[in-house]
Amino acid sequence: MNMNSLLYNMLFSLQVNYFMKHERTVKRVFIAAFGAETNSFSVLPTTMKDFQASCLIRPEQKKWPAIANDGHSEFLKMTEKMGHRAIRGTLAYTTPAGPLTQLTYETLRDEIIKQLHDALPVDCVLLNLHGAMMADGYDDCEGDFLEKIRQIVGSQVPIGGLLDPHAHLSQKMIDSATILLAYKEYPHTDFAISARKLFKLIDQTTDGKLIPVMRHYDCHTMGAFPTITTPMREFVDQHLMQYPSPKILDCSLIHSFPWADTADAGVKSLVVTDNDEQLAESYAKAVADEFIKIRSQLIQNYDTIDTAFSAINQIKDFPAIIADVADNPGGGAASDATFILEQARKSRLEKIAFGIFWDPFIVDLAYAAGKGANLKIRLGGKASWFSGVPQDMDVEILELRDDAKQYFGDDGDQRSLPLGKAVAMRHGNIDIIVSNLRIQSLSPDCFTEFGLNLSDYTALVVKSTNHFQAAFSRISKNIYYVMTPGALTMDFTSFPYQKITHPMWPIDQ
Template structure:
């Protein structure tokens, strides 16, 4: 069959300080830059990314793929109207040029908010559906953190979300989407749909599928695939935990189920919704202050791997800019030893360090330049230990296969503390982000990562202990501290928290 293939990825933190313009989608960072034309079909080979899994699986099944456009930008505040409309126009124009097609596959996130739209994906799917008509199957993969809307469900035939966080199954999810589409070509009837919205928000760090309650919830989700419920067979079920730092009406966890009959789809969705509702209290977790976390790490560091401090509120994978210095300041003040922080976004300091050269001692105003937190840069003297061009191949389960591009990168040293400073924002979720500049993570006493959960895929096996730290930054971990204005009434902004009332 002839399948049109594309994607448009952005996770929008409406409380973040910086928006996503057109240039953010053009440039390469953790993932390739904007792709279109025939090169789109080869650009993702070997990467853990949904479109890569879809392409491999669909081609293995003998289908012809027609490239549209694919692009992504680092999570941030709203996608600008100009950027959204330019990408949408390119995608729809390419769809028009594709000629006769049998299906459309889109690699989407599911939590895109733009300057002019609360539901970026719902609007995109609506336009695609209008272009191809009601009979052409439209299939999309979604991030586990999608804020799924009724429009997204209405204008697609099936939505299939990741089942792991850290997202080690992104390519696998794309492959599952290809297999489902192939089953439709082979005679699987148009599936009945069921959706259930959950009435409480879940902080990102509590959604980790390596621990409870998410671990057992996702086992139940997977077990429902192929089950016979009532008078029908269930084809696929997804539980999207939602992206809580998005102040929109549809922000919340969502279950979506597909089956041969409405009865089966509704029963599948109800089963998972009950499990999620029964688990509400288990989604609360301990948050450490920066002083207490650093003091604990210093007192307990030793042989056998680092104590990892997750700087979750400045996670570039959730809208942070990666340049707050709350934990770094504590490391220096408390005289931590064998400690590393990565990756700090500060192009100005990275450039100055590169110009000074390895071995130099230079005065810098480090970090805190983008307004992600109410703090001042660290004004101090640092030793330039190493310089890198920031180009390397990621090898961990999350970023693995991606040719990462951090720009000019410096390894700075202040006493027993080292800082990896990059010229491009990136979540610290792969050991090569440190190894490429001469740092061996397994030998550290303390490691601070600007990440919420994805770091656990590659760094987790090394860790003696993991502490989630509530240091200043725009990805607020305690959601009750956010000033929501647009949630639907009745949603509890934290598990067991107070309902939102507008």
Template sequence: MRVFTAALATETNTFSPIAIDKRAFEASLYAKAGEHPATPTLCTAPITVGRAVCADLGWTLIEGSASWADPAGLVARATYEELRDEILAQLQAAMPVDGVVLGLHGAMVAQGYDDPEGDLLARVRAIVGPDVLVCAELDPHSHLTAKRVNAANFFVVFKEFPHIDFVDRARDLWAIAVRALKGEIKPVMSVFDCRMIDVFPTSKEPMRGFVNKLYALEQSEPDVLSLSVIHGFMAGDVPELGTKIIAITNDNAAKGDALAETLGRELFALRGTFMVAQVDEHAAVDAAVAAPRGPVVIADMWDNPGGGTAGDATVILAELIARGISDVAVGTIWDPIAVQICMAAGEGAEIPLRFGAKSAPHTGSPIDQFVRVNRLVRDAEMRFGESYAPFGDAAWISFAGIDVILNSTRAQSFDPSLFSAMGIDPTSRKILLIKSTNHFYDSFSRIASEIVYCAAGKPYPNTPATTPYRKARRDIWPMVENPWA
């Protein structure tokens, strides 16, 4: 067998002011054909898993390029077309192939393209023809469009949020692909539109139980090969916004259709109950100060670079400073200019510094402090599950009992190694202020005495009922109370 694999991924917050060009991909991951490192990024696990699978089977794996950019705003049209055409040319050169296995995200939006993944998949299908297997792994925070469903045989989606299972789901993707290519099964994809948009953390009920049910059904139900939830991505202003259920069966569309609808209606019945309780910056600091021991993690959940925001909001930090709170470590504030100033000053320097709150309204005001530059790290990175996440050149500064990590490559706070990479012991601080909606939970919950979810400022459009969408559908909950009427 000859199988082609490649990856092209980012998550687009169409409300974000931060445009994406080729340099953004190069800062996160841009690997030419055959040059992908041994460790996968969030959306490139089909390549690394495919290497092991094909080596074991004695199949030929033809690797195309792999590109991943950290979430931000619209991708430049020329950048998307360049990266797309690079993969398509590699696929054309690899023909004939028996299968195509891709790593995608599913929430990319480019200038002139509301559905880049649909565009890519349709062009892949046009090259390989109707009989070649085409499949992909997707992030659940994506948009499942009709164009994608028509072009692919099946999708496998991360089940967990935080996405600790992206490698396991790539293994599932390949397991189904291998059996299909051997002629043992015929994957058929069923999709149900839940007519809603919500946030579904799997670290708490009721989504924890719902996902456990999916795992159990995959094991117990004959002909069921895979079950997935497309959560949707509420910061993407696209026509097919929304939550959907995917059921993959072995040539049993009727069963898949019925199961997808049953699960979808069950999910809809739980709407509005999934998200964790959130407090403002005043209550968050109150809770952290009152805690008998640390570290207390305050998650600045809506200034999450993983959702396309800048990660430079200062609302919570300003509250800590105003109240004279110390024994705090902040990871991170994105400010490439401030990092450059610290790099020029050098370790041990004491300098006046303005940092943060440069990207957008409703993110607070810049912080002005006389700081000490404690440590400088080039190309810093943190752990994220079985992978690593870069956060670029970084500076650890301190003032008035507060430590702040300034970074030059936007990245959410995945793991406590964010702090240790800079020389800070995260367990030694009373308060850890981080930026993430829920990806932090798996790792930080292991060291935290308490976790406080804080909604501060408005860097991210997190209220769909009032978000000023221009393209998104309006016939789903919570835009309307009963979309089934």
């Protein structure tokens, strides 16, 4: 070999080394979303059409609608910010309803699995999940999905899964993922912060700086646990936001989702440490013990429709807020229950507004008739026995909007969420917002976008269990959580559970 070719070879290998090193720092990050919160007692099946109406975005689509749980947008932003290469899979998320049809689940699962397979090799996988998805034939969709993802990428590639705390955490999920991390707040105003934290932990794991170990502890408890009031607020601040050791990377509390019948249901603490199994186990147990100590203080007392109406007749600051907690579409209810509307028509409350009824048939009628039209309608009470009696009413069409939005999230992380094809209508002293989509009432925008002036009303009735509180508490101190016989009743003894693991507090005292 002469001097020239020796020099050439040296230069060539220097270049190859440089490119290999440089290429290695540009990670290939596979990002997808697949989520639904399944109410297994709901009679509304979840189909491909429901994903299409909420969020079903293929990789070639550049823009997509914001949803309340869009952790995937944060993953994509962070990937870009770090100079890594995002390889996008499908983003599929939908409004809660009954179990997915088997075809819907397997079609979306296999679509994402194929995208990942085609994208190999990847350095890590980030998934925006929910954690409470069920389908015909699959009680633990996330466990099945994560297991298949693991089979594709092998044992060494980090897999991060972002969860809603209203999840059913399974051993299969823990065994398949590298890190699972749930939002800490309910209302889930911290979805974006949580996504960024998961991204950073997975990124450091990919660099070999962390060796995550997960352990969980089962509290054998179910219920709804808002994080805004004491003592849950302090529990979150003391145990989920700060940790006794720097080796604890994250601690989530899985809150349970009681309106589903599955063996993995229940409250669980979930701890991730840096390569310390014992610490993960002991902190998971310690946090679970702390939760069990306060759980009996967390049972919410609910008003009846009558007690809420009587209380509102005594107050002077308007509008009061009435939460129709059992007809929250965000928990899988139909959002067409008429229990409170029926009583309001008989009550002496001066002026009252309802948001947001789901009744596509009435929306079509209103659009055909036009703004200002007077119609005789039969509203609500249609989806199931949880929906009450349909209401026959004469109404005037006040406003039609198919571009109205409401906002949700923390300052800086707010998302504007579409309100569907919607109509505002008036029946005497009652104004009602009706949409062709099942949408939880998350902010006063769901009234003001239709020209309704909030100060005109004695009460605003919102179909939401707790998420409404983040924005509506800014306009009213008088909030009444009203329990009706709707789909999300808190009387768990009324549900025919077959599969949950006993003992389960408070069902088994």
